[in-house]
Amino acid sequence: MSFKVNDKITWVGIKDWELREFHGDEYSTNRGTSYNSYLIRDEKTVLIDTAWRPFAKEYVEKLKKEIDLKEIDYIIANHGEIDHSGALPELMREIPDTPIYCTKAATKSIKGHYHEDWNFVEVKTGDELNIGESKLIFVEAKMLHWPDSMFTYMTNDNILFSNDAFGQHYAADPMFNDLVNQEELYQESIKYYANILTPFSPLVTKKINEVLDFNLPVDMICTSHGVIWRDNPIQIIEKYLEWADNYQENQITLVYDSMWHGTRRMAEAIAEGIKEVQRDTRVKLYNAAKSDKNDILTEVFKSKAVLIGSSTINNGILHSIAGLLEMMKGMKFKNKKFASFGSYGWSGEGVKIINEQFKEAKYDIVNDGIKELWNPDDKQIERCKEFGVKFAKDIS
Template identity: 70%
Template sequence: MDYKITDKVTWVGKIDWELRKFHGDEYSTKRGTSYNSYLIKDKKNVLIDTAWLPYDKEFVSNLKKEIDLKEIDYIVMNHNEVDHSGALIELMREIPNTPIYCTANGAKVLKGLYHEDWNFVTVKTGDTLDIGDSKLVFIEARMLHWPDTMFTYMTGDNILFSNDGFGQHFATENLYNNTVDQAELYQEALKYYTNILTPFSVLVKKKIEEILSFNYPLDMICPSHGVIWRDNPVQIVEKYLEWADNYQENQITLVYDTMWNGTRRMAETIAKGIKSVDDEVTVKLLNCAKTDKNDIMVEVFKSKAILIGSSTINKGILFSVAGNIEMIKGLGFKNKKAAGFGAYGWSGESVKIITEEIEKCGLKLVDEGIRELWNPDKDALERCFEYGKEFVEKIK
């Protein structure tokens, strides 16, 4: 397969079809991923980013097929998390004095990770590197999503090398956005934004507006995971602006776990109450002990309101519910309303705890929630149905 994406630029990364977990066990990668690295051959030769550590030798070996390593004039590291910088150790053994262009924070990260004092050249927004017919323009993108992150724009070919920005964990042999299943692509792009970039949405919006103000022509966006945006690359920029703006759809999601199905029956009945008065709203029920946590976060991100349910156990809430609340708290979702529900046997603290946690998450509390004793009977389920109906009215 030809990995040449322009006359000057060649994709030299690694497609990882087998990856199923990322960031330790924090992010599920059901469709694998890619570690995109790019080689620019102009009057000067530049390598942009590398690959993850397990593929360091393979990466360097394949790179040698494209270029004599000693002919690489510069290395640009847009972001230095191990999935992008892992192959540097192996590469720098062969070309130890090659200048590495990165932000000041980038140099600190690389030194902290690898304890090597390489030939760092630190750059900031507006700095340029003349490589011949083209120039590289550096744009700091602090906290998108690490303190060291930057983008690199290549004049002439009009390419934005955006590292984690606009990426997806999505393995494909078809490099470009218009050559893959669009539903899969956007599902993975939204999942990536939700779980990685949501906490920085304000910064995302500001950075995109800043880049747009430069009026750079844009023919391609080359991220470091997933597809290259070649066909109408602005489409993903527009999506990011939409997602960064307190995003919500007409959806209510019930996230719950249950011990003996009492809380599950409550969830199902509340959902029926919601639908009885609003047939237009999308309602989803997700048992968080059985559903991928990152997929749950996507549904929370899409929702205008959520209901969190748990049985009471040991005067607390169930483990899976607590973990998902912690993720919601960390991601800092905006423009969403919430309440709690749950079944209990004797002490019944779960709904009170959920209510307190909802406020800590920065969500707007709708009410004090609903709880029912033991296995909900007909009267209890009727109360749940009515609660669902009232919930719809309260979130208008």
């Protein structure tokens, strides 16, 4: 069902209430998502983005109920990824000659996905498209989060079509930021940033400051996923600048996997030692095999220190920890302290392997970690507790 964003703009996207995984299985979407598409009616009619490929027929049929497709003068493709452009083949069969405005890199990615040579009009930062009372100004946003990404700014109405920036995987009704549950909105916003945009934080800061230097008023931010920011939209821009600036909270997170509960007991003892020194610090424990990996990464993003633990198995580490470390390496977390721990029965390489992963990711390692043989007894548990005490003191 479409709805009016304002007098000129209609939301014509798709709400995907059932989606639970995104980017393959890399991102959990426990509250679904939306594929936001916008129809602008000025002297010219403009369609901004489409929807994910599985919804292509539904999207086009829905769009036909809103407008005669032949009345669409221009299509704007802010990003070529399939969740944004997936309905283009179905749409272009109906209106094959309609110009598609996008970056040069987006032309390559869209052609790469669909192998069609549509009427592409390549734009760069500062280029404008006059649509009547308003103009559309294009701003390249390379690596936020693809090389082909861009923003589109609409004058007069002062609306930023921000593509993936400032969004969330969050299906909501109604879709305005002031009408949804604020705790859910914050949780999904920081999760989105932590898991998708963290690697590009320096570019986030640079691009936001570049856009702010244009001195363009922003009365609304229309994202590609999740809510439309109409109430104090600058709040999410300010949050992005905060999150991009080596973000941390007064939190320490311990993440582990355990075969026979030895490593779990170590984690609990280390946490107990940490709390003896840093009583006001929030300490969280997660079993990587039983917790949502993206929620864990969000907590890592928020933390000032992180301890990773695994039992040793087959001269290696448990697969949930190995996978999480690989994801963490890609996130390029900054401004955090790290340490390792784990139990073992025979060879005991687990802690060493975790430290090697830390070094490869260029993390700030506090110490060599701690490992304990078999199921820790009272003496070993006390040693883990003392390890936590020393770790807390070392990072104070």
